[in-house]
Amino acid sequence: MTPLVEIENLHVTFRGERTVHAVNGVSVSLAPGEVLGILGESGSGKSVTLKTLLRLLPERRTVITGALSVDGQDVLALEGLELANFRGGIASMIFQDPGLAFDPVYTIGDQISEAVMRHMGGTKAGAMIRARELLERVRIPSPERRLKAYPHELSGGMRQRAMIALALAGKPKLLLADEPTTALDATVQIQILLLLRQLQREFDMGMLFVTHDIGVAVEVCDRIAIMYAGQIVETGTVRDLIRDPRHPYTRGLLAANLHGAVKGMRLDAIPGAPPALNEAPTACPFAPRCASAIEVCSKTLPENADLGGGRRVRCHLASG
Amino acid sequence: MHPAAHPHPDELKALAEKSRAVKLLPNADRGGPATPLLSVTGLTKHFPLARGAVVRAVDGVDFTVKKGETLGVVGESGCGKSTTARLIMQLLDQDAGEMLFDGELVGGLELPLKEYRRQAQMVFQDSYASLNPRMTIEASVAFGPQVHGLSKNNAITRARDLLAKVGLDPARFAGRYPHELSGGQRQRVNIARALALSPRLLILDESVSALDKSVEAQVLNLLLDLREAFDLTYVFISHDLNVVRFMSDRVMVMYLGEIVEIGPVETLYAAPAHPYTRALLAAMPSMDPDRRTEEAPLAGDPPNPINPPPGCRFHPRCPFAEALCCAVRPELSPVGEDGRQVACHINTPGARHSKAPPALEIIP
Amino acid sequence: MSAATLPPVAASPGYWAGVLTRFSREKLAIAAGIVILLIILAAIFADVIAPADPSKASMLRRLKPLGTPGYPLGSDELGRDMLSRLIFGARLSLFMGLVPVFIAFVIGSLIGISAGFFGGRFNTLVMRTVDIFYAFPSVLLAIALSGALGAGITNSILSLTIVFIPPIARIAESVTAQVRGMDYVDAARASGAGSWLIIRAQVVGNVIGPVFVYATSLISVAMILASGLSFLGLGVKPPTPEWGLMLNTLRTAIYVQPIVAVLPGAAIFITSIAFNILSDGLRSAMEVKS
Structure with missing residues (x-):
């Protein structure tokens, strides 16, 4: 596949x-x-x-x-x-903050139906029906009413659900x-x-x-x-x-x-803090914090060792 | 030594002894070991809004914090845990209720506010917002001792001692400004600042919540060691039930400005008595790929503390709610042998709830 | 224990060093700063650098064009040397721009910080009073106050100061209200510090920067208003050289010798623009969010 x-x-x-x-x-x-x-x-x-x-x-x-x-x-x-x-x-994306996905001045219904039309075509009325379906799919209660709501009128969890519906608009x-x-x-x-x-x-x-x-x-x-x-x-x-x-x-x-x-x-606890990444790592970036680090760890970048069964580890110790 | 590692526990103890020698005035035990360090009764804070609405942020809360224990406080947004922290710290004035610190009324003649503030300190969630960006970190730590009469030099010396204790080498870090530190380092500074007045009670309000997991573990270790070295009592507020379980001796569960359950951490986690506590614990990710959560314990969002529902505040979301729950507010009352208290009609003997145990016979 | 016993620690460049670094990247603001510096130096050393006596009139040499021998920038309606008058005029024009803003900065910050920090009814009382003044357009207010107080330098400065206190107080109040909500202020209070100590040690340092930047942006307005007052006869009295007054007395010559007539205006324009550019540069160097 x-x-x-x-x-x-x-x-x-x-x-x-x-x-x-x-x-x-x-x-x-x-x-x-x-x-x-x-x-x-x-x-x-x-x-x-x-x-x-x-x-x-x-x-x-x-x-x-x-x-x-x-x-x-x-x-x-x-x-x-x-x-x-x-x-x-x-591909579509959902965020930590639904504020990034929604425009505060349009209703939830407008924004989801807009996305539906953008990707699926069709009429505004058809897109609105689809938007309502999507709100049902994300289990928003009384979707008819929420279509006409503005983002700030929804609670945190509802807004997150609405954002998921928006992300799903283009299938x-x-x-x-x-x-x-x-x-x-x-x-x-x-x-x-x-x-x-x-x-x-x-x-x-x-x-x-x-x-x-x-x-x-x-x-x-x-x-x-x-x-x-x-x-x-x-x-x-x-x-x-x-x-x-x-x-x-x-x-x-x-x-x-x-x-x-x-x-x-x-x-x-792992001591220390992650590296600043001003430069690309040339050795194992975890070596300075690693309790089991050996000499080679601070010298070369470990390879991606395939352990079979979809298991891959990037560590000098794992690759033997 | 790693920059973020703090001294070994034994070393820390020695340092603590030393710091007691140069401390301002002894913050000695006054009420005796059995007197709770903090005893809160009827604590209430309402925030009035426009058009008569009221946010009942904290609504008649009673609890005690024993000497040397860690009381965990859990609950979701709007439950009042942060307001409770600010009330304990007296950063907000309560509308009703009083607090006894080691048997003395906070703000009373025996324990005026300024004196109380040497005994109780707080570490906030936002490590950046809680440090003045224009002050070096040693100046921030030295500020409190100077307020209480230490000379500038003595205060700075003390600040550097404390920075060393929380794992920040003073020679490297004392002169830095907050933006030059990482979140974990800043939170260490905030802990040092809180310890600068040799308090006995430390309120940790989501103090590790904003940190990355590996850094959080370091700071939790530091808090464990400091508790031992300085004989501290913690009020540990967090939304993270794993962390609260790890840190606390007893846990207090809050919902919409009220305490719904309080009790020892092991038994409370093993057998939660209040339906809300049960839901909260069931909502924790399982950490077991073969036993994933299949059903959400509660539907919808936690409600807003503006004009909360009558009766039991949890009744609109509670699977066991009956007519009684909608009408009568359940009192926090003892349940079982382990010192647990629960505010739920199901646990009240003789209550008119179908699941309530029968009334106890009163033996004269 | 004395200061000598404190071991040295690695010092950090701190905020102001960062401001300096960022400012050094603001080429335009540096240029504006140099222009302002030159004007200030010219004003200070006017006696030395001015080629002629600014009040020496000559009825024969009135309204000469630019480049006339002995009159590099021409002469005014009384035959006085324009270059010398512009140089001497910088003294009063700058003075009238800087002094009212500075006094208003001090008083306005005091008012704004205390109102912002203490909040409540005190805030309402103070800020509503400030708003009453703020409601008038600054030009009208300045003219009205100067008209009421009478003409003269002191009265002009007084009226301009009164004009600038409200906007500065408002900025100081809103920045203070933000700072007051920060956890470090709560932490200071939790350390047992009283209000005045918190204001002094924790608040002022964080409020003064943005307010200062705002105040520098008012210097140009003050200069223009001061010139305007003089132009209207409410400020400086002739024959004292001052740019606004010069603009007034030369206005009748606008058709005869237009270039000479606009020179004082150009001086006001260049100086106020320079102050504005400098202020913008400071704003971004100090990382002040508007």
Whole structure:
């Protein structure tokens, strides 16, 4: 089966007052209908990777190299109308803050029907009916009334649902989720996670789910990729990764998530802080914080070792 | 040593001894070990809005914090946990209710406000907004001691001591400004600032919530070590139930300005008594790929604390709500043997709720 | 323990060093600053650099064009050397631009900071009073006040000061209200500090920058208003050289010697634009959000 998303050796560098090497050689693929979680801390490059897939980064100060294809299309080559059709039609995105997706001066119905017409064509009346259906699909109660509501009139969880409906208006094959539940309360977060899981199956979409929260990733993902300093350091199925983390950073993250922590006992915390990424890493970027680092770790960049079963680890110790 | 690592616990203890020697005035135990460090009764704060609406942010809250314990406070947005923190810190004036600190009335003759503020300190969520951008971090930490009469030099010396204790090498960091530090480092500064007056009570209001997980773990370790070294009592407020479980001895669950349940952390997490506590715990991601959450425990968003519903405030979302719940506000009352208190009619013996246990016979 | 016993720590460049670095990138603002500096120097050393006595009239050499020997910028309606009068005129024009704004900056900041910090009824009382003044267009208010107080330099400065206090107080009040809501102010209060100490140690340093930037943007307005008052006969009295007054007395010559007649206006224009550009540069160097 051809993958829905294929990322080959992606590098993203921001130029400006200071240079930031945000993504440093990411290769990953996503099968149709699969959910891949991209897990990392702030500055790990997870959001940048996602935004690159929709070409949302400021073009003038971003240097992108590598190959990116979504549904067989070369994303980096898209221009003008093609790019506009791609965004929302093939791949669409949901954000942490629905304010980014909605214009405050138009009603929810206007904005969703507009997106429907944009990608599906048809009349305004037909698009409005479709918009209402979409609101039902995301389980918004009394959708008729919400169509006429403005974004600020909805509660946080409702706004998040409406944003998902907007993202689904063009029947995308790929849904990019950038921390969509981070700002929500726990009882609302789980509702949105379950909704996304369900919609992903119903619409048979592939989904890239960026989050900093392992628990959230476990709830929605089939596979997880752990990012650190602009690289994917470990990939595997959720089960493998949670039960048998191989990369020392993954182990540290699990410990920090209080996975199996004993109350009041000091945590096995990763010391230090992530590197600044003013320069692209030439050795293992995690080595300075790694308890099991050996000499080679601070000398050369580890290869992506394939351990079989879809398991890949970027660590000198794992590749033997 | 790693820049972000703090001294070993034993070292920290020695440093703590030393700092007690140069501290302003002893913040000694006054009420005896059995007196709660903080005892709050009837604490209420309403914010009036236009057109007669009232935000009942905190509405008649009673609880105690024992000496040396960590009381976790959990709840969703609008539950009043942050307002409670600001009331405890007296950054807001309560509309009703009073607080006893080690048996003495806060703001009374025995414990005037300025004196109380040496005993209780707070660490805020936003590490950047809680540091003055125009002050070096040593100046920020030294500010409190200077307010309480320490000379500038002594205060700065003390600030550097504390920075060392929280894992920031003073020679490198003391002269820096907040924007030159990472979020985790800034939160260490905020902790040092809070400790500068040798308080006995530390209120941690979502203090680790904005940090990355690996940094959060470091700061949690620091808080554990400091608690030991300085004999601190914590009120630990967080929306993260995992972190609260890890840090706390007892947990207080708030909903729309009221306490719905309070009790020891292990039993409360293992067997939550209030339907809301149960829902909150069930909403936690499972961390087990084979036992994913299949059903959301609650529908909809947490309601707004403006004009909350009558009776039990949770009744519109509660699966067990009956007529009684819509009419009568359940009192926080003891349940079981573990010192748990719950505000739910189901747990009140003799209540007119179909699930309530029968009334206890009163033996004269 | 004395200051000597404190071991040195790595000092940080801090905020002002950053301001300097950012300002050094503002080429236009630096140019404007140089222009202002030159005008100020010219005003200070007017006695030395002015080629002639600014009040020496000559009925024979009235309204000479530019480039006339002995009159590089021509002469005015009384045959006085324009260049010398412009140089000497800079003294009063700058003075009238800077002094009222400075006094208003001090008083307006005091009013605004205390109103913003204490809030409540005190804020309402102070800010509504300020609003009454603010409701009048500044030109009208300046003319009305000067008219009521009578002509003269002191009265002009007084009326301009009164004109500028309300806008500065409003800015100071709104910035202070923002700062007051910051957690570091709460943290200071939680340390037991009283209101005045908090204002002095925590608030002023964070409020004064934006207010200062705003005040510098008022200098050009003050210069134009001061010139306007003089033009209307409500400010400086002849024969004192002052740009606004010169513009007035030369207005009848606009058809005879138009270039000479607009020179004082050009001086006012260039100086006020320079102050505005400098102010914009300071705004971005100090990272003040409008």
